[in-house]
Amino acid sequence: MKRKNRARPPRVGQWILKKILPSEERRYFIEGIEERYERELADRGRLSALGWYLKDIFCTIPPLITDNFSGKTIMIKNYLKIVWRNAHRQKAYTLITLAGFALGIACCILIFLYVRFERSYDDFHRDANRIFRVVLAWHTSDTVNYWATISTPAAWELKDKYPQVEKIVRISNRGTQPVGYEEKLFYEEGCLYADPEIFEIFSIPAVEGNPRAALIRPGTAVLTQRMAKKYFGNKNPLGQFIRIGNETLEIAGIIADPPENTHLKYNFIASLLSENPPSNDSWGNIAYHTYIKLKTGIDWKTFEALISHMADPYTQDYFKGSNKAHIYYLQPIQEIHLHSNIRREFEQPGNPSALNILAFVAALIFFIACLNFINLTTARSNRRAIEVGVRKTIGAQRLQLIFQFIGESIFLLIIAMTAALVLAAAAVPQFNLLAGTAFSPASLSQTDLLLRLFILMIFSGILVGFYPAFFLSSFRPIFAIKGLRHSGSRQYSLRKILVVCQLFISVALIISTLVIHKQIRFMKNQHLGFNKEQKLIIPVRGGASIRDNYLIVKGEITRHANIRGATVSSSIPGQFCRITGILLEGEDLKDEHRFYFYSVDHDFVSEYGIEIIAGRSFHGGKSAGSSDGYIINESALEELGLSTPEDAIGKRIIWSGDQEIIGVIKDFHFSGLQTKIEPFFLTIRPDYRYISLSIGPGNLENTIKFTEGVWNKFFPGSIFEYFFLDEEFDRQYRSEEQTARMFTIFVTLGMFITCLGILGLISYSAEQRTKEIGIRKVLGASGSDILVLLQKEYFRCVLIANLIAWPAAYFAMHFWLQNFAYRVNPGMAQFLTAAVVTVLLTLLTISYQSIKAATANPVESLRYE
Amino acid sequence: MRVLTKLEESVLLSILKLKDNAYIVSIKDQLEGLTGKNLSFGALYVSLNRLIKFGYLKSVIGESSSVRGGRAKKYYELTKDGISALKEIRKLQNLMWEDFDSLADELIKT
Numbered sequence: 001m002k003r004k005n006r007a008r009p010p011r012v013g014q015w016i017l018k019k020i021l022p023s024e025e026r027r028y029f030i031e032g033i034e035e036r037y038e039r040e041l042a043d044r045g046r047l048s049a050l051g052w053y054l055k056d057i058f059c060t061i062p063p064l065i066t067d068n069f070s071g072k073t074i075m076i077k078n079y080l081k082i083v084w085r086n087a088h089r090q091k092a093y094t095l096i097t098l099a100g101f102a103l104g105i106a107c108c109i110l111i112f113l114y115v116r117f118e119r120s121y122d123d124f125h126r127d128a129n130r131i132f133r134v135v136l137a138w139h140t141s142d143t144v145n146y147w148a149t150i151s152t153p154a155a156w157e158l159k160d161k162y163p164q165v166e167k168i169v170r171i172s173n174r175g176t177q178p179v180g181y182e183e184k185l186f187y188e189e190g191c192l193y194a195d196p197e198i199f200e201i202f203s204i205p206a207v208e209g210n211p212r213a214a215l216i217r218p219g220t221a222v223l224t225q226r227m228a229k230k231y232f233g234n235k236n237p238l239g240q241f242i243r244i245g246n247e248t249l250e251i252a253g254i255i256a257d258p259p260e261n262t263h264l265k266y267n268f269i270a271s272l273l274s275e276n277p278p279s280n281d282s283w284g285n286i287a288y289h290t291y292i293k294l295k296t297g298i299d300w301k302t303f304e305a306l307i308s309h310m311a312d313p314y315t316q317d318y319f320k321g322s323n324k325a326h327i328y329y330l331q332p333i334q335e336i337h338l339h340s341n342i343r344r345e346f347e348q349p350g351n352p353s354a355l356n357i358l359a360f361v362a363a364l365i366f367f368i369a370c371l372n373f374i375n376l377t378t379a380r381s382n383r384r385a386i387e388v389g390v391r392k393t394i395g396a397q398r399l400q401l402i403f404q405f406i407g408e409s410i411f412l413l414i415i416a417m418t419a420a421l422v423l424a425a426a427a428v429p430q431f432n433l434l435a436g437t438a439f440s441p442a443s444l445s446q447t448d449l450l451l452r453l454f455i456l457m458i459f460s461g462i463l464v465g466f467y468p469a470f471f472l473s474s475f476r477p478i479f480a481i482k483g484l485r486h487s488g489s490r491q492y493s494l495r496k497i498l499v500v501c502q503l504f505i506s507v508a509l510i511i512s513t514l515v516i517h518k519q520i521r522f523m524k525n526q527h528l529g530f531n532k533e534q535k536l537i538i539p540v541r542g543g544a545s546i547r548d549n550y551l552i553v554k555g556e557i558t559r560h561a562n563i564r565g566a567t568v569s570s571s572i573p574g575q576f577c578r579i580t581g582i583l584l585e586g587e588d589l590k591d592e593h594r595f596y597f598y599s600v601d602h603d604f605v606s607e608y609g610i611e612i613i614a615g616r617s618f619h620g621g622k623s624a625g626s627s628d629g630y631i632i633n634e635s636a637l638e639e640l641g642l643s644t645p646e647d648a649i650g651k652r653i654i655w656s657g658d659q660e661i662i663g664v665i666k667d668f669h670f671s672g673l674q675t676k677i678e679p680f681f682l683t684i685r686p687d688y689r690y691i692s693l694s695i696g697p698g699n700l701e702n703t704i705k706f707t708e709g710v711w712n713k714f715f716p717g718s719i720f721e722y723f724f725l726d727e728e729f730d731r732q733y734r735s736e737e738q739t740a741r742m743f744t745i746f747v748t749l750g751m752f753i754t755c756l757g758i759l760g761l762i763s764y765s766a767e768q769r770t771k772e773i774g775i776r777k778v779l780g781a782s783g784s785d786i787l788v789l790l791q792k793e794y795f796r797c798v799l800i801a802n803l804i805a806w807p808a809a810y811f812a813m814h815f816w817l818q819n820f821a822y823r824v825n826p827g828m829a830q831f832l833t834a835a836v837v838t839v840l841l842t843l844l845t846i847s848y849q850s851i852k853a854a855t856a857n858p859v860e861s862l863r864y865e
Numbered sequence: 866m867r868v869l870t871k872l873e874e875s876v877l878l879s880i881l882k883l884k885d886n887a888y889i890v891s892i893k894d895q896l897e898g899l900t901g902k903n904l905s906f907g908a909l910y911v912s913l914n915r916l917i918k919f920g921y922l923k924s925v926i927g928e929s930s931s932v933r934g935g936r937a938k939k940y941y942e943l944t945k946d947g948i949s950a951l952k953e954i955r956k957l958q959n960l961m962w963e964d965f966d967s968l969a970d971e972l973i974k975t
Contacts, residue, residue, distance in 0.1 A: 059903070060905045060906045
């Protein structure tokens with residue numbers, strides 16, 4: 001048809017026109033414009049036709065709109081005028097109302113962004129709902145350990161025997177590795193080895209080269225744009241060789257940087273074929289993060305049940321006679337970030353309960369802001385009684401008035417929302433610091449956020465406008481105009497209830513914040529069973545090995561006057577701790593106990609100040625470096641079924657070789673206080689990954705320089721790193737601290753909004769009671785009597801709020817504290833502090849207005865009419 | 866008589882001149898051609914609507930033609946009221962302009 005070939009004017013313009021024109025006219029009008037557009041196009045070309053079109057549309061829309069609404073807009077204009085006049089007449093009042101609400105909404109916007117970000121992890125992958133991680137539950141005699149990794153045979157089993165699996169990829173996570181190119185050498189996180197299918201399962205865009213084809217060959221790697229820039233600058237990295245760990249790999253492609261919201265943060269992906277040494281093919285060698293993509297239409301729950309025992313035919317010989325088993329599970333990829341916290345996670349998982357708490361706090365703040373709004377508008381409503389009376393006399397229907405007032409609140413809320421968006425945008429950098437996110441003010445302009453906000457404003461406008469609307473529209477015109485107002489006692493008590501509600505929420509939040517801080521303080525200051533302070537830690541990894549010459553290195557380092565001692569170990573408190581299965585002599589294989597352990601040297605126990613409660617520590621001197629037994633902790637006694645520490649001495653433990661237990665140490669916290677202390681042993685084995693130095697109070701900089709000098713002498717070409725044990729250990733509480741910081745800020749804001757509301761109310765009631773106060777003063781009341789009269793209402797509110805908030809906060813905090821194996825009790829101090837804080841803040845808020853009212857000259861106040 | 870704006874007056878005259886070819890595009894073309902000024906579709910449309918409301922114009926849906934892909938146009942015609950309104954305007958105008966020449970000359974001379 002001819003129409004199809006015709007050049008059409010821009011669709012947007014036509015769409016707008018369609019929307020504003022009455023339907024029966026639309027067609028002729030739009031066709032007219034099209035006709036002109038075509039001619040313009042034919043005569044003068046595309047650009048000027050477009051210019052003509054835009055100009056015409058621009059001039060067309062305003063007259064069309066005014067024409068559309070002429071006659072209907074008069075009342076709306078009038079309503080807007082009244083809103084403006086009221087706002088203008090009571091500037092401070094309006095400002096308080098809007099500012100309180102805007103502040104509350106701004107908090108909610110930021111929290112919403114954060115929560116949505118945390119929940120959006122990995123949902124950008126194509127077919128994300130078909131991608132799963134296969135994880136393993138390793139059942140031993142009495143415990144189950146969940147691992148994020150599975151073995152190669154398990155992966156191949158899935159690939160070969162199950163047609164439901166469309167694609168499968170194994171990823172070996174090497175974590176942080178030294179990466180070198182020419183003279184550049186840095187530690188880099190996110191070094192992965194993977195099968196080429198990684199690019200078919202995950203949406204990782206290629207920037208240069210063909211990454212998938214690249215990983216099919218051994219000895220190749222791809223790297224992210226960021227890394228390409230860091231190591232190669234403007235050079236083309238393709239075909240260059242880069243050193244990752246101990247291997248030299250050819251760069252065969254560049255991929256896009258991983259987005260913030262993925263649990264799989266990669267910098268380098270090397271071909272798994274180049275993995276060195278080749279992987280050990282046993283079902284027990286669980287080394288690979290394995291992801292599968294199911295075919296469409298497969299129910300993953302059913303499939304999970306199908307594969308859960310797939311290892312049984314292969315492992316039953318090994319596990320025979322015990323109740324041990326390998327059971328496989330699937331994790332939907334989008335849930336990994338928030339709902340999976342098992343061994344060998346790629347990164348610290350998110351904290352869903354913290355998110356829920358935050359969302360809850362946001363809801364509470366929003367609630368406070370709404371109450372504020374209701375309170376302030378009803379307080380003002382008497383002023384509008386005359387307006388209502390006049391409108392009714394002229395013939396306004398009640399429904400019309402209800403719509404007017406609800407419309408008015410929606411209008412005001414939308415103004416507040418605009419202010420809130422500006423506030424939130426201004427607060428984004430601060431919020432990023434607080435939450436460790438990377439939002440930009442532009443993230444506020446997403447359509448769905450704005451749309452939701454808009455709907456929320458309309459909804460809450462109806463909600464907060466509802467009461468004032470019904471209340472105001474119920475005025476009888478004759479009384480309203482005569483000034484015979486409702487006595488307001490009913491309304492007054494409603495306002496008090498609302499204030500109590502606000503204060504209740506604030507008090508409960510303040511108590512919670514204080515308890516959270518107390519718990520964090522407790523975790524940081526609690527004696528951990530070892531010396532946390534003045535410990536400088538040097539991690540030994542990639543390239544450097546202190547296996548053979550650690551005694552020489554140690555001797556060299558401890559020559560410095562400020563270094564009091566040194567010890568080496570496989571792990572240190574607060575870091576990943578290995579776990580193993582051991583047997584006590586005479587026990588059967590099925591009784592295997594799961595123990596955490598450190599490989600240490602003979603100085604470890606004394607250097608870390610760990611108390612020995614039975615037996616002895618390792619021997620030093622000549623035999624140093626060779627194992628002479630095991631040292632277990634108190635918790636291990638129970639696990640092994642031993643009643644006293646002394647009983648343990650001399651018992652033999654079967655683990656790589658069998659040796660005696662030579663000592664028992666007091667429990668110390670080798671991980672954070674969230675978790676219970678588990679059974680644990682120390683052994684001497686040359687598997688050293690950390691050097692711990694006890695340093696004196698002397699010159700720190702000098703000490704570190706000296707150590708670095710020694711390091712470089714022994715391990716040229718590897719990177720010297722250091723950190724302090726106490727700082728690193730406390731990083732385990734980061735999530736709690738972050739929650740606490742956010743809580744503090746939002747609670748402060750919530751309290752501030754509440755105070756704004758109280759301020760609005762006190763100024764209103766002081767004004768309302770001007771005459772009453774005047775008469776009381778004439779009759780002999782003193783200034784302080786008046787002060788008490790005005791203030792006691794608010795104190796009563798604060799008291800009631802406190803009384804109901806205490807049990808609520810107690811239960812909420814009791815529940816929260818269950819997350820911690822070692823916890824504080826919410827003490828009286830927190831409750832009293834919250835009470836004192838609220839009383840003081842309320843006093844501060846109301847004092848100016850009430851003092852002003854109390855000291856006013858009765859002559860002035862009685863003359864005001 | 867209702868008060869017409871200058872634009873509405875021109876629109877009426879233009880429709881008269883266009884006889885049976887007065888639809889929105891041709892009216893716009895003619896007015897733009899005469900005055901040399903841009904006239905937006907919206908403004909024209911609003912005037913046309915007002916004139917219909919006053920009863921000075923009526924609209925007729927034309928036959929479909931192949932020119933616009935087989936879609937019909939909406940043509941405008943003057944009503945009797947429209948004609949008399951124009952006549953009235955004309956009369957008023959004439960009255961007001963009657964002694965313009967002589968008065969203008971007089972003013973220039975002094």
